[in-house]
Amino acid sequence: MDKLVTGIHKFKNDIFTSQKTLFQRLAKGQTPLALFITCSDSRINPNLLTQTEPGDVFILRNAGNIVPPYGAVFGGEAATIEYAVSVLKVQDIIVCGHSHCGAMAALVDPAGLPESLPAVSHWLRFAETTRRIVMERYGEFSQEERVKKAIAENVLCQIESLHTHPAVAAAVSAERLKLHGWVYRFETGDVLNYDPSKGQFTSMGEELPKTGLRPAAKTLASRQVNASKPSV
Template sequence: MEKISEFEKGHQYFRTVKFKKNEERFKKLVEEGQNPKALFIGCSDSRVMPAMITGSGPGDLFIVRNVGNFVPPFSPDNDYHATAAAIEYAVSHLEVSDIIVCGHSDCGAIKACFESHHPTKENIHTIKWLQLGEPARDLALKALGDDTLEAQRDFAEKASVVFQLENLLSYPLVKKRVDEGKLFLHGWHYDLSTGKIHYFDETDLEFKPLGDS
């Protein structure tokens, strides 16, 4: 309860200070509806704060977060899929012009992909979900060979972002909008220790500091 009380105090500050400061903007968002600039697909990691690292405000980002910032391939056979639903809603209904897939350093999901796990009733969904990170792990092991585990994980974190961009293109409407030049995909990697973001340059096939393009 003590930790929750911190959130209660935080809410009081938000309601009395931050909300009041942006009250007109919030009111406009309610009256006119949302019109976000981009869909941000990020990790559930508590150290990654999409609004904070992008300097965005209310209504700027449509955000979906999951373990590992993974994008499941398009599959009509899935009965429930929150991430797929968010992608479809953002592209078809909100008509966002950009989608950002943002990975990060020290990613627990990528670390887990390098470890062995045995499915149980307690982790069956987690183990299944982590399969989405295995292509990046396999590529890291193949590309770096006997390099350190730390180097392999760092490589896999960035490679995974690229794989998720490829998975995005398996969604028919995403592919259509990209081909028409109406939708742009971006791969980012956020460094927790420095606060820097690197983006994937599709021309040079490497990650470069954001803002240097």
């Protein structure tokens, strides 16, 4: 805890003071560019990863970057998505999975979760589509390879789930909102972007399109994750 409290003092004395204009502007409201949906994993820092400032990215986090289908549960996810799209009018939604995701490892582990984690077990039911796809297509793979596949498949499944949210479906239909699937690799610093035309995740690296990010898959039919080699 000492580290956090020391950080608060450092923020107030150094960062806030040097960027006072920015924070005073943010006090009047926010106009974020994108909704960034990612895992709660402590190793992900969306602002650091995208080199953005406070106010640039509206962030939704939970275990496994999961988007429950609309109506399945009226929790924080649906409310955050609805507000971001309908009120803040973000232009992009990014679902960002990551390497070594514990939630995805638990999802595709045949031994299942211990009884001591009933909340986690219940939550992962919202990623059942991911689990079924992985076990159907990659059931013979090693656990390590299944996790890699699950991380990629889950990003695409959650993008599909986003389409069940009326605010998202309407905005996408009006072409004022684009959806993107990313996978962040801790060990290399790479961020992979799903390319529907190739049916694969490809490294963005220095090739970030100048005219905007490419939209991710909209339907199951448009999705083909390469089965012959790991996507992440």
